[in-house]
Amino acid sequence: MSSNSGNPILVLVDTSPEGQLRAGAGELLGAAASVGSAVALALAPAAQAERLSQELAELGATRVLVADSAAAGNAVIAPLVDALAAAYAQVQPEAVLAPNSIRGRDAAARFAARACLALAVDTVGIDRDAEGIIAHHSVYGGAYLVDSAATTGALVITLRQGSSDARATAQPAQLELLAVQSSGAPDAVITSREEAVIESSRPDLRGADxxxxxxxxxxxxxxxxxxxxxxxxxxxxxxxxxxxxxxxxxxxxxxxxxxxxxxxxxxxxxxxxxxxxxxxxxxxxxxxxxxxxxxxxxxxxxxxxxxxxxxxxxxxxxxxxxxxxxxxx
Amino acid sequence: MRVIVLMKEVPDTYGERAIDLETGLLKRADAEPVLDEITERALEVALRHREAQPGTEVVLLSVGPEGSLPTTLRKGLAMGADRAVHVQDPALLGADLTLTAQVIAAAAKQIGFDLVIAGNVSTDGGGGALPSMLAELLGVAGLAALSSVQIDELTVAGQVNTDVERYEASADLPAVISITEALPDARFPNFKGIMAAKKKPFETLDLQALGLAPGEEEARSIVISAAARPARSAGRRIVDEGDAGQQIAEFLAKNQLIKGH
The missing domain is CATH 3.40.50.1220 (TPP-binding domain)
Structure with a gap:
């Protein structure tokens, strides 16, 4: 087990089907590392696991769990939820952090419902008080700042993209291949897919200065x-x-x-x-x-x-x- | 086929919306309650499907306190929905996403459905998580944030556009979907619809009727603090007299906002 396993925060990072990291992993790991030990989870082709663990350790992950996406086929979301469930059981984290993207939110919401855990979505930061992890929300277009927490158990959190500047220091790479039991939950299937064309060299709207x-x-x-x-x-x-x-x-x-x-x-x-x-x-x-x-x-x-x-x-x-x-x- | 459309009452975004700083709850009295526009679009999807498949029944489902909600929900009946189910119970005051999803799942099961249609993100909570939670609790397939929808007797399909990719996906019914603003605007209720709405079935259920007794020991998300951010005040304002562009550039330079300068 990891030598730095205190207060683990499980971080779901988004990857392309080919196993390339999507933007935002650094932000998520940075936020997680500010309250505990960031443990990254990626669903990706096994052949990419070694490279991913290097990249994610560089961004601050103390451990990197990779679930092989080979069996996922064209399923939309269940394999990701199953991977979260397996990683949660293995890591026993204090909180679960996912990007507030369509996919990240879908997976986090389904996992919270399945595991009967409290859910905090579209947060703009996480923190810790005497009783545990708290989530910051910016409500009604930022007119109000609201903090939330779970009454009991780990809090499942989605982090608004581009909301956090904190970045973690690099860690030594520590890869674990995660065995995932399929839940067999009904799921939609992707029938065709294409990458969005990035037409300009301009910065992304989310997170731009x-x-x-x-x-x-x-x-x-x-x-x-x-x-x-x-x-x-x-x-x-x-x-x-x-x-x-x-x-x-x-x-x-x-x-x-x-x-x-x-x-x-x-x-x-x-x-x-x-x-x-x-x-x-x-x-x-x-x-x-x-x-x-x-x-x-x-x-x-x-x-x-x-x-x-x-x-x-x-x-x-x-x-x-x-x-x-x-x-x- | 029976289609349930999830309707949400929200404070009108054209007005000022306020939070009670003691409880962290919406101050309902301060804002005009309206049907969230995205849920009206969800209803439009269901109504268009019924036009193509006349055997379809469209049922509105909403959770929220008594008071204005029945009136607000009646607009959906006036638009053309066949009937409405309103779940309200004092125990739901301040319900978090998990409890709300559990209540909607129980109601959807009781009503029975082939398809549940929701908006992708509400204008007040802005969570966008509920349809996913609902699909999981109901044990059915889900498709979040569809920008187009095709429904037939056995499947629902559509397109999802994210920041990084675009894909077409399909799910067997029963299923839960959420739709985005890319779907067409909702129709306006006409006079005939408004008159007809008064006679349409409107059912009110409480938690007991749904066989639910939320336990104190269940994990919930709670508000632990709420604060108003200081309001922004207007700064300097000038009328262009031919040099406004230069003045803005000066302002940017002075505030170190021109990179590489």
Missing amino acids: IVVSGGRGLGSGENFSLVESLADALGGAIGASRAAVDAGYVPQTMQVGQTGVTVAPQLYIALGISGAIQHRAGMQTSKTIIAINKDPEAPIFDVADFGVVGDLFTVVPQLVEAIEGKRAN
Whole structure:
């Protein structure tokens, strides 16, 4: 057994079907290591186990459990839940941590239901008090901070992607192949699959330090090039308001707000966004907010540190030029 | 075929929403209660299936306190659902996800179903976990976050778009699915629907009727503290007089927000 097995936190990391680590493992292991000993679990081809254990140890895992995905076939979620159940029985962790991705949340929720454990979803951090593990939640678009805990037993937690900066120090690699008994639970099957095409070198919206978002005020999808030019000048990610998504300017994956992605970057720039409460709920905890809008009554100005009432089609090009100028100096 | 649609009453996101800092619970009185839009879309999926397969029965299922919920739920009947089941019990005050899922699972079993349709994520809790928990508790297949849905007599299928991949998946019925905003907007209730809704069956159940007695010793998630984040205040605001772009750049530089500068 591990020499560092005190307060184990079981961390489910997401991998591609080929066994490549998805983004976010470092964040999960960092959060786990801040309260205990991070034990990583991956469902992946056995041939990838050795490499995965190196990568995950590098990110702070004191132990790495790999369940062979060969038997999983095209099943959607049951093999992952079965792997969680087997790892839980072996590790006896104080908490179970998974990414708040569609897959991570599905697996964590099913595992919590199966194991009769308390569940805390979409948390923005974990901590420890005298009685054990607690989870931090950012509620109603960050208007409230709520802490939760389990009345008894381990807490199953999903961590919002991009919410935690903590990173763990590298550990010596310690791999264990995990034997998993199939539960035979009914499951859906994947009939076709493709990787999402990463079209740009821009940072991912979740977890980006700088986000530039466009709204209805852009007027068209073509005009989003203005948002892109500013995002690229600052090295930021691109977002959009629901109005811009509903108008068909950009895909839904870019939506910031109540029903889209919640972001909390160092800098958020809102271009032509009125700032409906639905949008503010997804960005109002940003450290610094800048808004450009031609309507002086736009509610976005109520939360902006610096607001410009003006035409974004003249202000933004000037701003991009000024940024390039400052960088050149 | 019987389709259960999970409906949730939430505070309208267009209004201010508040949490009671003593209990950590939603202050219901402070906000206009409405059907969560995503659950209306879930209902739309069920109604469109019934239009294609007239033998289909669409049953609304909702858990929540008495008060406004029956009125809110009636909108779903006005949209076209055949009947509604409302589970309410004082013991459910502050119920966590686990207890809520157990209650919905018991109700779904009692009603009987071929398919349960839910929204993927509510606008208040924002958890997105309940449909998965429900599938597990019911011992049926589940598909989370579908962006398209095809239903036939034996299966349900659809597309899932995540940040990293896109896939088509299929499950044998019975099953639980959750749908995303990519599905069509819900229809508006018309006058005929509103009138008809008043006569549709509306059943109210408590925990005893579902044969449930939640134990004190079961693991639950509880709120241990709640605090309001200080409200943001507006900062500086200028009207562009030809140099606003330069002024913003100055502001960014002063706050060290231009990388490589």
